[in-house]
Amino acid sequence: MDLTKEQQDILEGSRGEFLAQCMRWLVEWGEVMRARRLVAVDNTHVLLPVPNLMARGASRTTMERYVAELREACRHPTHPRCYCTVHTAFVTLDDLDVPENDPEQVQAQRELVGLAVASGFIPTFTCAPYLVGNVPLRGEVCAWTESSAVVYANSILGARTTRHGTESAIAASLLGWVPEFGVLLDENRKGSLRIEVTAALDSPTDWGALGYFAGRIAGLGIPVFNGVRRPSQDEAKQLCAALATSGGVTMCHIAGVTPEAPSPGAAFREEVPTDFTVFSDTSLRETYQLLRNPTGDEIDSVILGCPHASIREIAQIAALLKGRKVAEGVSLWINAARATKASADFMGYTAIIEAAGGRILCDTCPTNMRVPARRIVTDGFKQAHYARGMLGAEVIVAQTEPCIRAALHGRWIGNE
Amino acid sequence: MSKPVRINGRGVVKGRAEGIALVADATLSFWGEVDPVTGRVISVGHPLQGESFAGRVLVIRSTRGSSATPMILKLAKLEGKAPAALVNLEVDALAALGCIVNRIPMVADLDQDPFTLIATGDYVVVDADRGVILVTKASVLCDSPAGHSPGR
Numbered sequence: 327m328d329l330t331k332e333q334q335d336i337l338e339g340s341r342g343e344f345l346a347q348c349m350r351w352l353v354e355w356g357e358v359m360r361a362r363r364l365v366a367v368d369n370t371h372v373l374l375p376v377p378n379l380m381a382r383g384a385s386r387t388t389m390e391r392y393v394a395e396l397r398e399a400c401r402h403p404t405h406p407r408c409y410c411t412v413h414t415a416f417v418t419l420d421d422l423d424v425p426e427n428d429p430e431q432v433q434a435q436r437e438l439v440g441l442a443v444a445s446g447f448i449p450t451f452t453c454a455p456y457l458v459g460n461v462p463l464r465g466e467v468c469a470w471t472e473s474s475a476v477v478y479a480n481s482i483l484g485a486r487t488t489r490h491g492t493e494s495a496i497a498a499s500l501l502g503w504v505p506e507f508g509v510l511l512d513e514n515r516k517g518s519l520r521i522e523v524t525a526a527l528d529s530p531t532d533w534g535a536l537g538y539f540a541g542r543i544a545g546l547g548i549p550v551f552n553g554v555r556r557p558s559q560d561e562a563k564q565l566c567a568a569l570a571t572s573g574g575v576t577m578c579h580i581a582g583v584t585p586e587a588p589s590p591g592a593a594f595r596e597e598v599p600t601d602f603t604v605f606s607d608t609s610l611r612e613t614y615q616l617l618r619n620p621t622g623d624e625i626d627s628v629i630l631g632c633p634h635a636s637i638r639e640i641a642q643i644a645a646l647l648k649g650r651k652v653a654e655g656v657s658l659w660i661n662a663a664r665a666t667k668a669s670a671d672f673m674g675y676t677a678i679i680e681a682a683g684g685r686i687l688c689d690t691c692p693t694n695m696r697v698p699a700r701r702i703v704t705d706g707f708k709q710a711h712y713a714r715g716m717l718g719a720e721v722i723v724a725q726t727e728p729c730i731r732a733a734l735h736g737r738w739i740g741n742e
Numbered sequence: 743m744s745k746p747v748r749i750n751g752r753g754v755v756k757g758r759a760e761g762i763a764l765v766a767d768a769t770l771s772f773w774g775e776v777d778p779v780t781g782r783v784i785s786v787g788h789p790l791q792g793e794s795f796a797g798r799v800l801v802i803r804s805t806r807g808s809s810a811t812p813m814i815l816k817l818a819k820l821e822g823k824a825p826a827a828l829v830n831l832e833v834d835a836l837a838a839l840g841c842i843v844n845r846i847p848m849v850a851d852l853d854q855d856p857f858t859l860i861a862t863g864d865y866v867v868v869d870a871d872r873g874v875i876l877v878t879k880a881s882v883l884c885d886s887p888a889g890h891s892p893g894r
Contacts (some may be wrong), residue, residue, distance in 0.1 A: 351839070351842060351843060354842045355835075355838060355839050355842055358754050358755060358833070358838045358842065359833070359835055359838060373809065373810065373813060377817060380778075380814075380817070381778060381779055381817045381821075382777075382779060383779045383780075384778075384779045384817065384820070384821055385820075385821065387820075388817065388820040388821050391820055392816065392817060392820065413809075470809075471809035471810075472809055473808050473809050476809070488835055489809050489835055489836055490809055490836075490839075491809050491810070491811060491812035491813065491836050491839045491840060491843075492809075492810075492812055492813045492816075493812055493839065493843045494812075494839055495809075507835075508835060545769070545803075545804070545806075545832075546804060546832055546834060570808075571771075573806065574769065574804060574805070574806040574834055693774075711774075712773070712774035712775075714785070714786040715774055715775055715784040715785040715786055715788075716774045716784070718784075
């Protein structure tokens, strides 16, 4: 890779050992991914979580060494050009009376927040930074962690980010560069498979089903959706999250919606493949069935807000819960960014949800925290997919309304 | 003892490692589908569910999904449960980053089908400096008194 004098100097230690290490990560990663240079980055979304139960059973040394590196990262100022926000944690910083919110880990996370803020990071603690102010413009070069947000940034906003991990996003935040490869380059943003959508998509979860279906066949490719209307923000969020769950997708095109794809032709750079896969009403039904494996009707958890809920989704949930009560023994979790919850508090939605027995969980989600659950109803395909392995739970994925009905009845009573 | 089978590929992340192969013609997400502390695959219905990749040469199509891949590999490495090496068909940028940060050799872009030539239990030497993989079949290992034990 061609490095400038300044980049070469940093690599050789001109700004200290940690930044040299950061530069080594970027350069080595760039070489592996066949980048030819580093380019300026304007926007990052980084992972700064203490491991908590993510590393259940890990030694104290492992936990300490892991956090020590995050602390070191937060001792350096972020690059002045960069808008740097922070991904979810594995604990909530709010008071939460569950044993999984380990006080020692919460304290370690609080200390990290203090350092992060001082160095210039904005502790949004969300998987959906585009809901709380980090909305990159078309063409803006970003370094984002959270694969669902990466797909959203590339496909819906027309920004440019490869999928980043902890070290690369930290290095980008502090140094202000990223290796130029993958979807940062025009030629790698071309569609690789064509999906004709004939199914009627009525809800964000239906769009999640489309994403889950497409991710399974796309692998690391770039699916192009044709025949669909413009999704709402909440629908686009579900589509992008599911694509990055069942597949290794970095971006998709929605013909007529993705900024650089006004038509299928534009998405494929005029080489529209003749073969295509159809997503029909039957595919829609079958995709839901992939993540419905209950051996009984009684449920103990309803998890909404994966990815983190928008204020509009919280308003809808509050309307469905108003004056009602969640069934005894059922936990209703609505995950959201702290900034979104502040709006919900202000608008009275939090009070309605709490009076009904639900709660808005900030900074994290129950799956991240490893809150035990045996049978979960959720409106997020991503949540359903991962909860099976991470929590060992049975899952039922469904649209938001039947999820709420299940919460009120304490059992899954179907869609109608 | 017959000669090991040789597969050539691209040494993506440099280094040399060897161990018993764990093979699946499938993708795997290190987020949510593995436990970094035990080194086991926990994804329900995954062909490797319940298997441990700790110290083994993990042969899969590619990793998938999550930006937490390097983080999970780091936790596994700190716990001594990381794979010895990765052999993949395709290079997922996040697996590459995780391997760089945690010094795990990785080879991809192979000249032959690894799922035909490598089976779980075979002994595999991964030389990512030269982009070479040498496979000694488990059957050969069992027949040969001087062979490596394919036990866990």
